[in-house]
Amino acid sequence: MYKVALLPGDGIGPEIVPQAVRVLQAIGEKYKREFSFQTALIGGAAYDATGHPLPEETLAVCRNSDAILLGAVGGPKWDNLEPQLRPERGALLPLRKKLGLYANVRPASVNSALAEASPLKEELVSGLDILIIRELTGGLYFGQKHREDIPGGGQKAVETLEYTTEEVERVARLGFEMASKRNKKLMSVDKANVLESSRLWREVVEEVAKDYPDVELSHMYVDNCAMQLVRYPKQFDVMVTENMFGDILTDLASQLTGSIGMLPSASLGGEVALYEPIHGSAPDIAGKNLANPIATILSAAMMLRISFGLETEAAAIEQAVAKVLDQGYRTGDIMQPGKTKVGTVEVTDAIIKALG
Ligand code: NAD
Ligand code: IPM
Ligand code: MN
Secondary structure (H helix, E strand, O other): OEEEEEEEEOOOHHHHHHHHHHHHHHHHHHHOOOEEEEEOOOOHHHHHHHOOOOOHHHHHHHHOOOEEEEEEOOOHHHOOOOHHHOHHHHHHHHHHHHOOOOEEEEEEEOOHHHHHHOOOOHHHHOOOEEEEEEEOOOHHHHOOEEEEEOOOOOEEEEEOOOOOHHHHHHHHHHHHHHHHHOOOEEEEEEOOOOOHHHHHHHHHHHHHHOOOOOOEEEEEEHHHHHHHHHHOHHHOOEEEEOHHHHHHHHHHHHHHOOOHHHOOOEEEOOOOEEEOOOOOOOHHHOOOOOOOOHHHHHHHHHHHHHOOOOHHHHHHHHHHHHHHHHOOEEOHHHOOOOOEEOOHHHHHHHHHHHHO
16 A cells, blocks of 8 residues: 655646546556555645644645655745745745755656647757756755845845755765666756855765766756757756756756646655656646646656656556657647647546556
């Protein structure tokens, strides 16, 4: 029995998480695996129901599970709450930190049926398969934060960007491990020409590299990296970078694949792993059966592979997704001329059917 905590959250979260659950149930039936699901509140939904975006009970449900599947949190309704009650700063970041999830693995691979859905030229992206590892519990997100009034008028806002040797080392090590299982190329992305934290980052990555002589390490500044990802993305394979750079570069990378609705992620390193799409709660399309559930369904596949060791089942989901895209089913975000436009539920129906 595999125990999965479900945290649907806000916006499209409660639409996409149930689709991934339907796919997991279909996998369970086909391969005789038993999954149990326990749903808990997080984000604005939790704030509305309990007065706090990350109730203790939610943490307990997570800690008592074998893996966590999260939708997304946040939305305009909660944007003006005080910071520690906001879904992002009051729930998602503390959840990652409390569970020790220091590495967020975000694969961006281009499905052959979608190569022409990318805003980039087809030949630049077709066959692309990159893996971005984003440090998840350090950096600006978790530094000191404060505001003060400036005498005479205005305010000053301060945040600190902090990294320790240990924080860089563990995520770098994961980068090298993943690179050694792929094409033995690791790109570390930083801003070492300006930031002291990046200079430490680079020194530590160089040090860890000594343990992986067969992996070719290179470094790139983050501004150049953003440009290179658009200019010639196939030069990259495994990349490792700090928290905020990784947040921004992965949204950018999602466009190489056709849509942000396609990119899954796994947050690793702690007591229990968390799987979530890289996109947000998409308030502009919430509640309309328009959201692309594939990023969440592929996150569930990552869960099967990484947390449960169910490689065959994970690959079956990925193949079913590929088949449905080949068949021409498209949610609005990846719609192309001549294809069949379907909703959140209908594309999942097709994926379940393709599972056989
Ligand atoms: P977003 O990712 O929610 O949406 C950006 C754009 O992409 C929107 O036009 C949206 O409709 C579209 N989009 C996103 N996911 C999609 C999907 N599955 N299918 C089709 N289209 C999709 O980013 P945003 O608008 O900057 O943020 C909205 C809210 O989500 C904010 O409150 C933000 O803080 C929050 N957020 C949460 C997470 C998370 O929980 N992990 C991640 C990012 C943003
Ligand atoms: C993500 C999101 C979050 C982040 C926000 C909502 C805190 O953008 O998961 O990519 O920046 O980590
Ligand atoms: Mn993001």
